[in-house]
Amino acid sequence: MWKRIAALLVLSLSLPALAAVKRFELTTHSSVFPVDQGVYVKGFSFNEMSPGPLLVVEEGDTVEIALRNEDFVAHGLSIHAANTQTSKFLGNVQPGEERVFRFQADFPGVFMYHCAPGGHGIMAHTMGGQHGMIVVEPKKKYRLEAELGRAPDLKLYLVQSEWYASGRDFFDGRATYVVFNGQNFRYVKEPIPVRPGDYIRIYFLNAGPNLTSTFHVVGGVWEYMYYQGNPDNVVKGSQTALAGPSDSWVIEWRVPPVEGDYTLVTHVFGTAIKGALGILRAKKDAPRVAEVRAEGPKALKEVPQEAKRVLDPYGLGTPTHEHTVRKAPDPALLQPVAVGERTLDPLPVTIQMVGNSFYPKVVEVPVGTTVEFVNEDVFDLLEGERTGRHDAVVVDVKGPEPFVSPKLGHGERWRVTFTQPGEYTYICSIHPYMRGIIRVYAPTPQEVHKGH
Amino acid sequence: MWKRIAALLVLSLSLPALAAVKRFELTTHSSVFPVDQGVYVKGFSFNEMSPGPLLVVEEGDTVEIALRNEDFVAHGLSIHAANTQTSKFLGNVQPGEERVFRFQADFPGVFMYHCAPGGHGIMAHTMGGQHGMIVVEPKKKYRLEAELGRAPDLKLYLVQSEWYASGRDFFDGRATYVVFNGQNFRYVKEPIPVRPGDYIRIYFLNAGPNLTSTFHVVGGVWEYMYYQGNPDNVVKGSQTALAGPSDSWVIEWRVPPVEGDYTLVTHVFGTAIKGALGILRAKKDAPRVAEVRAEGPKALKEVPQEAKRVLDPYGLGTPTHEHTVRKAPDPALLQPVAVGERTLDPLPVTIQMVGNSFYPKVVEVPVGTTVEFVNEDVFDLLEGERTGRHDAVVVDVKGPEPFVSPKLGHGERWRVTFTQPGEYTYICSIHPYMRGIIRVYAPTPQEVHKGH
């Protein structure tokens, strides 16, 4: 079934005459990525993961990659570690087609790979999840390894990347989530165990596709960093590793002697707050983990029934991110309307809880309107000032219907319908400086004096 | 009143056995920051400033920091100069609590510190103003100091940071203001005096929380720059210092022999235009200033009565940035409506003057509508092409009511109400290429032919 003709052509053109060959198989799919508790993203994958499989080779190796398109649209592959023509051989791979490609890994470092059918599709597919890390281990020793005379205790391979709800958001750089190895706060939920004094090497890749990262550890200064992972590009004593999309670093650091949580984070805080934060948990008797792989969790084929939120950048997800527009010639806003044989309920007015604030902060609605609160803050672990859980509690009311919402975790929603005029000032009881106002007015204008 | 138990615990765990100790006291508060003429931001502070106090120590020093929470919510502290556990000792500090923490400053450079109660709160509080600079002066001399054999004439400590109007804007990277040492165009209003030939050292920190900076001086090329302020990370002859959030540089430069204004600016011009621009004023007989400190002006406890604009990222400020939503089942847009016992005036349609343009550019409103112009351009000094002051002057009118607005400074507003149908093309008389249209139509549809 797989077409081998193109593959043979490639072999004859690009096969280096070397013995040692590292072989990898990549397959392409439409996939559903589990990104948070009950939160899924629809997109494209390599080997049903995002990031795709981690590929590790040695400087000088011949690398063979078989790419098989098991999806219903064309895909492709760009491998940043390959200093040779790839577009011609790995571009525009049709459904059902397989290609085999070889290159020699001459440049050491940490590189990105991603889907590359060609032209516009390169960017559109990478946005949807088709990217991963390939590491070319240098012949030359990294500096701290040379100084200490031993290998790292932990190799931590880490891809930072973004999830988008729509192409418009992708164009504008408005990521919904920013993640380490595919999931929101993955290593907060499962901290990485280390021991005080451990020598750690981090292979950090910012896969983007849009945002800059400044990778940092709370409670540490990076001892040595190597831009792109090349041992010759040394930076000393840095609080941050600055990385644009497809930039990478190898970072060497020793865990300080004190036990506790060391938090990995992008110091671009408006993106860290969207999911890019994890924990190294240092304990004297921590279990030994030699390697954390830059691979997303196993993807699904279908969205599970229990999903509370689905992002589908290309198609339709759950309503919040569809930016639904209803053009309303008047009372349609307040009453159901007919669409052929069925009816549409009125659209609620949505108030986001986001960045410890309500948005919009002031909402003025006619009697009969339903207001929906949705918590867009992503970090809903812990409590008090440390959490992004929120509620909405009326503290000052001019009217008959004070409300108290339940405490909402990320992506959770709660609705209230107003049946009489009134004005409500409300706060979050967990973060009492959060403040908003809802004004409910009589739908028919009154004879009133016009004050200025 | 302050709890000393936790502090003692910390001391026993983290006290290095060294003699010289540099001690600093930090306190946390809810504060109101004066950001521009009549413009205030509500947020959180260290020592009632944003940036908080500048901390300067020497490489090898033992640093002791006492953190006292005088606010009504939990706070904390992350100090990037400390290569040791801090979260455990300085996280989640409750109102009324004090903690004392020591570390040894082993890594030279320019570092950020910021509030870190834990988790989500780290990002949310840093956004609100709780950040500052700590400098660890290296034992090794910076290169230009070694070459010249003398200390700098001026040490300029400079923090670039952002102010947000809401958490939504923070998530999306839409800063309202971008500032040097806390205020819009602070060093345009008070230029920093230098003399031609002066040897200047700039300690530059981009505190973010979101935007990248490319720090530049008009009329100069940075002679030497040191990434993160480490003397070993040298860059030569650079027009810009690229810095993501929490990135820093030490920059060495000699003022050229010619008198005049040398403008400090982030070359990310869509952010410089929001406030991040200052002046080094070179005169032969300029007064000697040895040091400019990276500290915001003294904050207030309450918003002054005369405020023309208040940003409150967490709560309610002045209306522009609340993104007020009024859901309108028809004539409510044009007439006051009842809310319990009082009434709401109709919402005006707002037209921004921003980046030398009107936004939106085309506005179509029914007779009876009030249109409000607001100047969002921040630099309202100087005149002509050099200023961001604007007005709105009708140049072509099909209708009865031509209008001329006054010249508006930053944050100033002006309203006009239209009582008859008509069409107005208007420009800014200072920047005559700025152009917009307002069309005022009859509120009831007419019997008209439908032209295509």
Added chain:
Amino acid sequence: MWKRIAALLVLSLSLPALAAVKRFELTTHSSVFPVDQGVYVKGFSFNEMSPGPLLVVEEGDTVEIALRNEDFVAHGLSIHAANTQTSKFLGNVQPGEERVFRFQADFPGVFMYHCAPGGHGIMAHTMGGQHGMIVVEPKKKYRLEAELGRAPDLKLYLVQSEWYASGRDFFDGRATYVVFNGQNFRYVKEPIPVRPGDYIRIYFLNAGPNLTSTFHVVGGVWEYMYYQGNPDNVVKGSQTALAGPSDSWVIEWRVPPVEGDYTLVTHVFGTAIKGALGILRAKKDAPRVAEVRAEGPKALKEVPQEAKRVLDPYGLGTPTHEHTVRKAPDPALLQPVAVGERTLDPLPVTIQMVGNSFYPKVVEVPVGTTVEFVNEDVFDLLEGERTGRHDAVVVDVKGPEPFVSPKLGHGERWRVTFTQPGEYTYICSIHPYMRGIIRVYAPTPQEVHKGH
């Protein structure tokens, strides 16, 4: 007519006593830039191009620049290669005025120049197109030239920059287009010919004004890169060159031995997809091109009649980017309304095709509404997954009026008017995973049960 007085003053102040002088003439204009097929941007220019003329000098040269303002507003000049006072001599140049300025090019590298009337105008004019590249060739040889003992086969001067539709978009970093040397996908339409094995030197400048770039070639690893173009700032073996606005690199690379297309791209993919992608086309017998200049195509004085889209960041362009606001007291949305003596058609509801998705994805409109599709994806070359061409084809219909749009290229529009209630699920037939819904409802609310 030109004022020579200021020029003489400048000469006496800034003239170095050297023999060799490189002289350039810059003129300022209001211009119309051809940015894509049928797409134009109105702005300001140097020498009626954007980027303006490429200036190349040698380290140590005396450079003389004559600046003549042939426009109707004040302009100015900032030259990043000049380490000397410029604001005083080249700021606030009035219409009709000429200035002559000299400086000595002491710092080697790749520098930006841009308009600088002063203050706010510096940023506002640079946004409009007034920027360019000046190269100071170093005395010291770049490393690969020294190793190979010969000059490069191709010198590729490349400016990445952004085009904006409005000042609001400029403030928020929402570029409409991102371009290499002034035009969308310029070197996709006219690939740059090279031969396998060629030694290439790229002079890369990110002129911004807002976005970060990570400059990359598909099928290659940059052999040596020099930050700011200074031969002492070497980086080895990099997949990307990270550049904030006004950052620059000299990049040295040898075309691999295999023929094919090598794609130059910013790996900030949400911006590459807006136009910043080009092709080096490697063929054994390719014609020899020694130099590609960082200069935009010749600008026009007026917008041509056949324009399909005009962006005017300061004034009025074609409607899409005006963000037209019509405040509607009900039936006005559906019927023409009177504005003085003429009428306005109802505003259509616009659905963008953008980043392989529809936006907004769900549209609910009353019977009688016109929906307009507009293709915002910029890369409309090639086919299948490689193209950004789109259509809208109904695949599931509950109602009487299925529609099929034509295939739309960038900036093309198509309208459909709905006359009966119904529900339409539609896809793009080229990218069948793109999906949207239009619901057309009865304008008068029905008596319906309200289901929850």
